[in-house]
Amino acid sequence: MRMSTSAVIARNVEWSDKACSEPYEAGWADTAIFFVRALKPGSGMAGRAFLEISPDGMHWVREGSSFDLPTGKDEVSFLRISHFGTWVRLACEFAPESSLRVLVTLHLKS
């Protein structure tokens, strides 16, 4: 049977300006989806999230994939990823005076 798990990466965290999730180690997984759910209506402009990968969990590089973050309460955005090595995280960017209360989950499958 294939392994799978759901990990909560950030819960009830206010993202603004430039922020990123804590590193998650997932070298065992073949594919993954990041979901970002807006726990409250966003303020200002919609932010954008960028997939980052790392050789060591400390030094990060943008993988090239990105997606718009949700703006309305309980709206969900996602990004499917594969071939990501060992460590993954989401970095985000917001315009000034913009923010979002997020629930970020990572769904991994071997």
Next chain:
Amino acid sequence: MRSNSSTASQSTMHPDIALGRFDPMRRIIALDDFDRGFCGWTQLVGNYEDDLDAMLPGYAQHSSPMLSTLGHWDAGSHGGVDGDYALKIATRPEAGAQNTAIKRLTFRKAGPIRLEAYVTFKPEATELKLSETDVRSFGFLFDLQSGDQSGPGSERVMPHLRFLNASDGEHVQKWQFKREAVPIVPIGSENKTISHYHLAPDGWEDLPGGEQRLCYNEIPTKVNWHYLRFDFDLEAMACTHFQCNDRSFDMSGFDSLRIPAMKNLWCMLNVAFFAETDTGKRTFLYLDSVCLSGDF
């Protein structure tokens, strides 16, 4: 030289190689080798009602454990005791940050149980220094409650032990326990949920004779696995043995955090491990494997 009969006897004692490095009681309740996945270990999420803002800050910082190969920037994956993966509990990079992983069970007999584990701990290797005082503590706890027929005076009992590795840059290295109840906070408006952050940094007491110098290898990316054993009697709700590597400690001065039984936690048998950082570096606690056994 070991005799043939001794070799035969030992191999008969543990025909299952996965149990060979444990000394379990006769009933294996759980044998969790994280080469097989998460084995039911999850994050300890705080209680809330209506709004996540109700969660106490100590719990709000918790996040999900990971499966790790202990990959290091200078030497690659370290691996576990006998496989590739270990369960990784990582704090955030803020002094005093904590994280946990928990397994939630109930018990079928209020008798002796034994927790054994192979664990190791390190700070994130962000500096080319030994960094031996960056990890504040790691430890484990049970969250227990007697059965629903146990009558008046029933208690929720939470034995806690932590290895206080360092405090404010001092390499302390001693075992501590906690018996002092922490403030209980009602959550929400329906009188159904409470919360108490029992891992708060205050209220820890030194275990008498609990000083221990653990193996901490010469750079932050070399780890050595440690053996832990903790015996507890669910009938007496008392600890009967604690061992780390070659040291067994006198537990006569140990006691657990105790509060009145709660109306929805009968026969609870939860076990958790936790990590805490003393600096602005992440602390990592790794569990290679955990064996929980009982005498029934």
